[in-house]
Amino acid sequence: MGSIDRQQSTPQLLNRLRMRQLALMLAIDEKRTLRAAAVQLGMTQPAATKMLHELENALGQPLFERVGRGLQLNDAGARVTGYFKGIRGSMEALNRELGELRLGSAGKFSVGSIMAASPGRLSDALLGLKQQFPLLAVEIAVDTSDRLLAQLREGVLEVVVGRLVGQPQFEVDFRPIEDEGLAVVVGKHHPLARKRRVEFEALLAYGWILQPLGSPMRDVIEHEFRDHHAALPPGLIETGSILTTVNLIRRSELVAVIPEAMARRDAQHGLLHIVDYRIRQQLPAYGSLVRKDWPIGKPAEAFLRLLHGEQAAKGPAAASAQARPGRSSSVRMAASVRS
Template identity: 25%
Template sequence: MELRQLEYFVAVAEEENFTRAAERVHISQSGVSAQIRQLEHDLGTSLFDRSGRSTRLTPAGVAALRHARSALAAVDAVRQAVDEVNGLIRGRLVVGMVTACTVTPLFDALSAFHHRHPGVEITLLEDTSDRLLERLRAGTADIALVSTSGSTPPGLEAYEIIREPLVAAMPVGHPLCEKPEVTLEDLARHSVVSLPTGAGVRRVFDDACTAAGVHMEIAFQAGAPSAIADLAIRGLGVAILSESLVAQHRPHLTTRRIADIHTEPVLSLAWSTTDNPALRQLIHHCHESFTRPTPIPEPIA
């Protein structure tokens, strides 16, 4: 029995699929299958039921999984203890960020961290804030740049980067431009374009509509804030965005304060634990990067 066989076994058990497990451990599917068959031969029993569409653990596999995870964790602990004594950091970090939200200080932090700790593999993924928060709580992501509705997400730690109000953005000449500020009832009389459900900005907007008892029809939605702005510029609806993002599209768009939205979306770095020394170092680099003066605040999506 070899450690790599246990690693492949855990990967297949968690992914419930040999192909996805092979992608996760960076070898061919045939290589994973061969090592699992050898492990089953050594143990004298089948660990997986391969008869269905997904790969399920047999009772023997269920019994073995906890011990396999413990064995791999013990090996990681030995490696981590030695590396810390030698001043080395290794491992893998999964970093999440809101879809299409280009945040230069985060990329600066990742670059500085990579040059300082080249032994750490970094995986960057994009998703909605809600799904990124789920990944953090499930342990499938280590740290994520997310948009939240004004408070630290339950069960997580967070470092606030920026908070700013939502605005209604429309092209010059739109009827709402005649008002010094707008209400949700005003917006309900017009087409609205917004980010999808799961985005922090959308959550703040939906919560405000619910609290005010206003039913809002969303004419268009898109995952990229720039796409929302482009739709509004072309007259397809009033965009609901953060102020800093609209600033990038002036003079094509003008903004009005939404009088009955009192919660501000917050762009934050969130994580669930700092037990990982690599994560502690990345948080340090992020803190340094985000506290440097920047000419324009990063947009909140």
């Protein structure tokens, strides 16, 4: 009682769908025209047209609207494309795991994180993970939550440490970790650095550096401006890189907002000054995010336990038992640094 039964037509649909049709839909979404999608897949346009008609017949409804000589996804087409992206992500994960089994490697773990979690929680959990799995290859992407969620959906990442932004088009399991404060920062020699108390109006006299549109931090700052009935300053610099932001404010009179934990660390090292102004709005808590419809590997399970403080890292003695002579582990970090 209260359960949702499986659709009786699903087995028939699975029998009629082909992976080539999935690839065609994703190619059309990427290339925006049927001709370009056909070229990408190495097939003729008439063959692509026929395949698209077969897919629409299998699904029982059209997926595109004709706009001039091109095609535009309708509501059904957008839904189908979203699910097909999830299938492609599953295939990416499967292909990666099969490749690791063929090579006999210790496996690979791909995690994405916002910048705020990097100095403490993320680093501690990763170091603990490497103690448990010395031969594990680890790939780290540091970006904004919205972009990391897109990579989680597509199967590029296995775990994300970030915020649940908007309404994801796939089911995720979110476990909060902690709230994150924000700090208004300027260079050490900025005029505002000499003031004990700063009002919002004083901040409007200077140029600003903001996160890109769509990021949670950008939304909070825009809300702050609306609360003061003020428009965003003209000539904005938009970047998701905290490193670039800090370098810019150190050499100018620009104003920026970065995670409070990072601001305090950089202020202690004399890299910047924290302005005595408290932002009214705060970011929601960040936490771990994994897809509900995908199984995760043992390294990911161990990482999540460490991240949430549920398991102490094993010591070097325990770690050495897993090490193999002649093999080396690797850690890769994406160049883009965002929060």
